[in-house]
Amino acid sequence: MTVPKRKKTRANGEGTIYQRKDGRWEAAGYVLAPGNTRRRVRVYGTTRKEALAKLTEKIANSNRGLPVPSTQGSVAAYLTYWLETVAVHHLRENTHTRYTTCVNRYLIPGLGKKKLAKLTAKDVRTWLNQLRTTCQCCTRGIDARRDQPRCCAADQCCHKLLSPLTLTYIHSVLKSALEHAVREEEIPRNVARNVRTGTPRPRRFEPLTADEARQFLTAAQGHRLHALFELALHTGLRKGELLGLRWEDLNLDAGTAAIRRTLQRTSAGGLTTLPTKTRASERRIALPTRCLQLLKLHHEQQKPEREAVGTRWQHDGHVFTTAQGRPIDPTNLTRAFITLLRKADLRRIRFHDLRHTTATLLLEQDVELVVIKELLGHAHIGVTATVYAHVRLRLQREAMTALGNALSHS
The missing domain is CATH 1.10.443.10 (Intergrase catalytic core)
Structure with missing residues (x-):
C-alpha cells in the first residue's frame, strides 16, 4: 500500500512556523547574511499571523539582496544596514542625511567595532563621556585640513567640544537604531535607553522686540x-x-x-x-x-x-x-x-527667529498657549510651553511685581 505524501502547507524557502509550549508562535527560515552567506533566523509573535508577517518581511528583504545583520556582527554593520534598509523608508531625506552624518562621524568611529550582541550600557555611557570631553577639532583633524593650521594641528588645542544638544541628538540616533534591532529580535533590549545624558537647555534664541519688528x-x-x-x-x-x-x-x-x-x-x-x-x-x-x-x-x-x-x-x-x-x-x-x-x-538673527518673535509677542499680549500652539503647528502643547518657558517666567515676574505694588501699603 502506497502512503500518500503529506501535503506541504508552505512552499520551499518560505520557512517553518509552529506554536511553542509557552503559547507564542515561532517562525524560522533562511535569509541572506553579510559576506554573501545564508543563516537561519527565528522570529516570534503572539499570533501565527504576526510571526509569519515578521518572517515574510525578512525573507522578502533577503530576496531583494539585502543581508540581515547577525547579532555576532559589529555595531557598524548593523548601523549601516539600518540606515540603508530601514531608516531610509521612514525619514525625510534631509533627516536621513543628518542621521547618516551622525552615524559615520560619531557612532561608527566610537562604537562600530563592538559586537552588536555584546554592546552594554556601560560601553555607551563610557563612549558618551569620552565624546563629551574630546576636542572635535583634534579628533576629526579639522585644523589639519586648513591651509594654515592655527590651533590643534599647531599644538594649540582649541577645545572644540560638542554641545549638550548635539550629544543628545547622537544618543537619540543610537537609541532609534537599537530600538529597531529589538523589534527585529536581534537583541533582547535597547541598552542605550539605560543611559541618561541629562536634559540639555533649550537652544537660545533672540527674537525681535515689538519695536525691532x-x-x-x-x-x-x-x-x-x-x-x-x-x-x-x-x-x-x-x-x-x-x-x-x-x-x-x-x-x-x-x-x-x-x-x-x-x-x-x-x-x-x-x-x-x-x-x-x-x-x-x-x-x-x-x-x-x-x-x-x-x-x-x-x-x-x-x-x-x-x-x-x-x-x-x-x-x-x-x-x-x-x-x-x-x-x-x-x-x-x-x-x-x-x-x-x-x-x-x-x-543679525536667523530667519527662524521671526517665528520665535511671533510667539513671544503673542505671549506678551496674553494670548493663550493653546492658540499659539495651533498657530505654530506644534505637535504637543508641551513643546510650545518648553520653548517659550523663559517668556512665561518673565510675565510671571511682571505679574508678581504688579500684584506686589497693588498690595503695597505705601
Whole structure:
C-alpha cells in the first residue's frame, strides 16, 4: 500500500512556523547574511499571523539582496544596514542625511567595532563621556585640513567640544537604531535607553522686540517679498511653509490659509515639495487684514513680472517665486532677509527667529498657549510651553511685581 505524501502547507524557502509550549508562535527560515552567506533566523509573535508577517518581511528583504545583520556582527554593520534598509523608508531625506552624518562621524568611529550582541550600557555611557570631553577639532583633524593650521594641528588645542544638544541628538540616533534591532529580535533590549545624558537647555534664541519688528517691516516696504516677511511675522510660519504656499492654499475672501506642504532643498532632488514637518503642522490658519491686503497686492505685482519674461515664465502656483516664476531657494531667502536686517540697522538673527518673535509677542499680549500652539503647528502643547518657558517666567515676574505694588501699603 502506497502512503500518500503529506501535503506541504508552505512552499520551499518560505520557512517553518509552529506554536511553542509557552503559547507564542515561532517562525524560522533562511535569509541572506553579510559576506554573501545564508543563516537561519527565528522570529516570534503572539499570533501565527504576526510571526509569519515578521518572517515574510525578512525573507522578502533577503530576496531583494539585502543581508540581515547577525547579532555576532559589529555595531557598524548593523548601523549601516539600518540606515540603508530601514531608516531610509521612514525619514525625510534631509533627516536621513543628518542621521547618516551622525552615524559615520560619531557612532561608527566610537562604537562600530563592538559586537552588536555584546554592546552594554556601560560601553555607551563610557563612549558618551569620552565624546563629551574630546576636542572635535583634534579628533576629526579639522585644523589639519586648513591651509594654515592655527590651533590643534599647531599644538594649540582649541577645545572644540560638542554641545549638550548635539550629544543628545547622537544618543537619540543610537537609541532609534537599537530600538529597531529589538523589534527585529536581534537583541533582547535597547541598552542605550539605560543611559541618561541629562536634559540639555533649550537652544537660545533672540527674537525681535515689538519695536525691532516694526523697524524690520518698515525696511521691508517696497521689497518684492514684502508680503512674505509680513506673513512670517504675523503668523509664525516656518521658512519652508512660506515658500511652499500655493495660491490654491489661500482663501483671500475667507481670510484663511491651508498649510499643507513645505519647500526644501535636498541633496538628491534639489528644490522639493514635501509634506509638512508633522501631522500637526498641517493646519488652517486665519490671516490678518494687513496680510490679506499685501497678498492681493503681491498677486497683482506678479502679472508684470510674468509679462516681462514671456514664455520663460515657469510658474507652478507658488505664492512667492523668483522674477522668472520659479520657487525660491531657501538659501536665497535667507540672503534677502539678512540684507533687510542690515538695511534696518538690526542685529543679525536667523530667519527662524521671526517665528520665535511671533510667539513671544503673542505671549506678551496674553494670548493663550493653546492658540499659539495651533498657530505654530506644534505637535504637543508641551513643546510650545518648553520653548517659550523663559517668556512665561518673565510675565510671571511682571505679574508678581504688579500684584506686589497693588498690595503695597505705601
